[in-house]
Amino acid sequence: MGQRWALRVARAYDGERFRRDGATVVVDGDRIAGVEPAAFSPPGDVPVTDLDGTLLPGLVDCHVHLVAAGAFPGAQGSLEWAGTADPASVDLVVTAALEDHVAAGVTTVRDLGDAGFRVLAHRGRHPERLPRVVAAGPPLTTPAGHCHFLGGAVDPDDPAALDRAVADRVERGVDLVKVMASGGFLTPGSDQLGAQFEVAPLRHLVDAAHTAGLRVVAHTHSVTGAEVALDAGVDGLEHFTCLAPGGVHAPAELLDRVASAGVTVDPTLGHDAARFPPVSQMPPHVLEMLARIGITDRDAHFAQVARGSLRLREHGVRVVSGLDAGAMPAKPHGHLWRSVAALVEGGWPVDEALATATSAAADDCGVDAGRLAAGRLADLLVVDGDVATDVAALGRPVAVWLGGVAVGT
Ligand SMILES: [Zn+2]
Known part of the structure; x- marks a missing residue:
């Protein structure tokens, strides 16, 4: 097991549909370990990053x-x-x-x-x-x-x-x-x-x-x-x-x-x-x-x-x-x-x-990414705004992770 951490965003798109309850994505090493509603609180030893905007797969x-x-x-x-x-x-x-x-x-x-x-x-x-x-x-x-x-x-x-x-x-x-x-x-x-x-x-x-x-x-x-x-x-x-x-x-x-x-x-x-x-x-x-x-x-x-x-x-x-x-x-x-x-x-x-x-x-x-789902690669993107109502928000990145590693934007 790698180092676990979590990302919590009130708006989320999982690769197929928007999640009504947002998402808390738990990341373990380079993979997604679990996807829960934003209201979910991970165990106390799991650090949580809270961001505004919309969370999507990379x-x-x-x-x-x-x-x-x-x-x-x-x-x-x-x-x-x-x-x-x-x-x-x-x-x-x-x-x-x-x-x-x-x-x-x-x-x-x-x-x-x-x-x-x-x-x-x-x-x-x-x-x-x-x-x-x-x-x-x-x-x-x-x-x-x-x-x-x-x-x-x-x-x-x-x-x-x-x-x-x-x-x-x-x-x-x-x-x-x-x-x-x-x-x-x-x-x-x-x-x-x-x-x-x-x-x-x-x-x-x-x-x-x-x-x-x-x-x-x-x-x-x-x-x-x-x-x-x-x-x-x-x-x-x-x-x-x-x-x-x-x-x-x-x-x-x-x-x-x-x-x-x-x-x-x-x-x-x-x-x-x-x-x-x-x-x-x-x-x-x-x-x-x-x-x-x-x-x-x-x-x-x-x-x-x-x-x-x-x-x-x-x-x-x-x-x-x-x-x-x-x-x-x-x-x-x-x-x-x-x-x-x-x-x-x-x-x-x-x-x-x-x-x-x-x-x-x-x-x-043929890559094991593209979805917020347990087991997938933790390639993650948070953008500024609500993509569901403003698709141009997709062009306003706030944070990016590659295989669970934060990348400078
Ligand atoms: Zn071409």
């Missing part, structure tokens, strides 16, 4: 790019930069990103866009000080495909190369595999409306990963890319923006198919509007693509995307939250609360929106 961000500081494409600190920067510089960016996450109460991150496998070395390096890291290594993509500059390009017509790419990841000990099923906004010349892989090579990759016991998540902005990824048997869909010529729309049959296949969707919602350029200032390749889809008003588009997220819920799709932190200036590390706030803006009940960033996210990442 947040779990399912989609980050730790190697990027969120700069514009091509600039120092961007994903493109990470693909060519020296390892020591990348390590500094990774550490700074992890510090931003934990200060914000994000106690687990899933990295889906590594460069040079740098992120793997950061797993478990400072377990008492920096978030838990689940890492995919560089995303698999086609030559010159989306994020090829991260070093994960493979020739889809060469089955031996596909096998080698997966075997390399297995050997290095990745936690899952990420594949780019469609083009992306950060990569000029890649096609956001199409599919990067045919079904057969993508299924080859997925089967090889599954044989090694690894899950596969697929980046896709297009309806076509999502369909190919589902045909190939992926386990998760990132973004799932459902772009198609003439608009943004997830067909009901596609949503039903995702739900019945048990595939997780991470819609990567949320951004800091103050740091998002207006449509008129987007690079030419993005403008051209937006015109093909018919997007002219940025804020109207994002409001539509937020409303669209409600359809995931209505069709019974399992949803987790990831911000895509580091991908661009509007998505800073540690701002996962914006993903939750976007779901609420789209019409999600607050408790269900929070589950996408706590219990559901932890389950999807």
Whole structure:
């Protein structure tokens, strides 16, 4: 048994629902030993910390790019930069990103866009000080495909190369595999409306990963890319923006198919509007693509995307939250609360929106956290205010614990 102590807060969310009577969480070493109402008095020898605000499990961000500081494409600190920067510089960016996450109460991150496998070395390096890291290594993509500059390009017509790419990841000990099923906004010349892989090579990759016991998540902005990824048997869909010529729309049959296949969707919602350029200032390749889809008003588009997220819920799709932190200036590390706030803006009940960033996210990442429950890791977050009525309070951290150890915020 470790050293027991207790944290008592009048408002609490346990990973699935708000607790009417608040919570006194008893911590033993790095685990939660018990969860009682706030009125509960632990034995006299157990020190109690009393705080105002709302107590939650530490947040779990399912989609980050730790190697990027969120700069514009091509600039120092961007994903493109990470693909060519020296390892020591990348390590500094990774550490700074992890510090931003934990200060914000994000106690687990899933990295889906590594460069040079740098992120793997950061797993478990400072377990008492920096978030838990689940890492995919560089995303698999086609030559010159989306994020090829991260070093994960493979020739889809060469089955031996596909096998080698997966075997390399297995050997290095990745936690899952990420594949780019469609083009992306950060990569000029890649096609956001199409599919990067045919079904057969993508299924080859997925089967090889599954044989090694690894899950596969697929980046896709297009309806076509999502369909190919589902045909190939992926386990998760990132973004799932459902772009198609003439608009943004997830067909009901596609949503039903995702739900019945048990595939997780991470819609990567949320951004800091103050740091998002207006449509008129987007690079030419993005403008051209937006015109093909018919997007002219940025804020109207994002409001539509937020409303669209409600359809995931209505069709019974399992949803987790990831911000895509580091991908661009509007998505800073540690701002996962914006993903939750976007779901609420789209019409999600607050408790269900929070589950996408706590219990559901932890389950999807395979970490034993995400819930205020006996036996779980004592990753804890207290924020300033009542999250049930003011979801933005999630972005106002007061105190954070990692495995029962207090972290400076
Ligand atoms: Zn990303």
